[in-house]
Amino acid sequence: AQSVTQLGSHVSVSEGALVLLRCNYSSSVPPYLFWYVQYPNQGLQLLLKYTTGATLVKGINGFEAEFKKSETSFHLTKPSAHMSDAAEYFCAAPPRAQGAQKLVFGQGTRLTINP
Amino acid sequence: DAGVTQSPTHLIKTRGQQVTLRCSPISGHKSVSWYQQVLGQGPQFIFQYYEKEERGRGNFPDRFSARQFPNYSSELNVNALLLGDSALYLCASSLDNGLAGLGTQYFGPGTRLTVL
Numbered sequence: 376a377q378s379v380t381q382l383g384s385h386v387s388v389s390e391g392a393l394v395l396l397r398c399n400y401s402s403s404v405p406p407y408l409f410w411y412v413q414y415p416n417q418g419l420q421l422l423l424k425y426t427t428g429a430t431l432v433k434g435i436n437g438f439e440a441e442f443k444k445s446e447t448s449f450h451l452t453k454p455s456a457h458m459s460d461a462a463e464y465f466c467a468a469p470p471r472a473q474g475a476q477k478l479v480f481g482q483g484t485r486l487t488i489n490p
Numbered sequence: 491d492a493g494v495t496q497s498p499t500h501l502i503k504t505r506g507q508q509v510t511l512r513c514s515p516i517s518g519h520k521s522v523s524w525y526q527q528v529l530g531q532g533p534q535f536i537f538q539y540y541e542k543e544e545r546g547r548g549n550f551p552d553r554f555s556a557r558q559f560p561n562y563s564s565e566l567n568v569n570a571l572l573l574g575d576s577a578l579y580l581c582a583s584s585l586d587n588g589l590a591g592l593g594t595q596y597f598g599p600g601t602r603l604t605v606l
Contacts, residue, residue, distance in 0.1 A: 411597075418494070418580055418597035419533070465532050477523065477546045478595065480532030 379408075379466045381481035389489045394438075394453040396484045398466030401447065408449040409478065410440055413463040422464075425449060436460070461488045492516070494583050494598035502604045503571050511566045511601045515583030521545075522564040523595060524556060525580040533580055539564055568603075576605045 382397040400408060407426050411419040423434025430442040436459075440451045449466060463485050467478040495514045503509050515522050521540045525533035538546040539558035558564045562583075568575055579602075582595040 416599075418599045419582075420597070421594055424594065467532075477535045477538055477548070478525075478533075479535070480525075483530075483532050 378479055379468050379481040381464075381466050381484050383484055384482060385485045385487065387487040387489060388456050390458055391455050394451070394456045394460065394486065396451040396464050396466075396486065398440075398449045398451065398481060399447050400449060400466075400468055407469055408440075408442065409467045410434065410438070410449075410451050411465045411467060411480075412436075413465065413483075415462075419465065422451070456486075456488050458488050458490070461486055494581055494596050496579075496581050496598040496601050498601060499599070500602045500604075502606065504606050505571055505573060507571050507605075508567065508569045509571060509603060511568075511579050511581075511603070513564045513566070513581030513583075513598060515562050515564070515581075516596055519583035519585055519596070520562055521584045521586060522558055522562065523582045523584075524564070524566050525582065526550075527578040527580055527600070528574075529577070536566070571605045573605050576603060578602050 378401050380399045388394055409424045410422040412422050413419050422438050423432045423440055425432050425442045433439045438451055438453045440449050442449050463483045465483050466481040469478055494516055497512045523538040524536040526536055527533040535548040536550050536554055537556040542558045553569045556566045578600040580600045581598045584595045
């Protein structure tokens, strides 16, 4: 079964610094991967997704992620953090045989931005 | 266009009671999925419905049930509530059923259920 692991439950960076949120997946074949963001007291919003093709995926709000099969990773980055980026971030993937509407989520990483 | 809507926003119940949560998908979306998000954890898949048929079920007890109506709205029912059912319940809709493609899931704001 597909599973995702997010390394680091809390990440704190200064405003303007690089944001790096880590996600590793387990699978014998390249999966489909998603990053979602959750602001306080809100639902989830899709940041970006990888399906096939280009391994560097650009999303909303300046975020991007690179699919690395050799490292089974799909880390999320943003060159310069903004205060509005403070939120919970989730990496997710579907069980391979069951389609994308049954996502398996990581535990989440809470991103704090320091002024 | 309106996004996914859920009602109620908050709900407080006592152990043993029953609860019904409601979800209206984005217009034109035929697939609805339900997730449970316990505080401090990622969402866990409960059910998916597509064209009024159950297409997937997560590892939840039979106390959890759901249905989808002809207008594609959906209800999640939980019977015999336990303290551990306290969570944010999220509904997500998408254009397809996830088999033919990878339709993006759009999430609603959730219903916060507290069981006392």
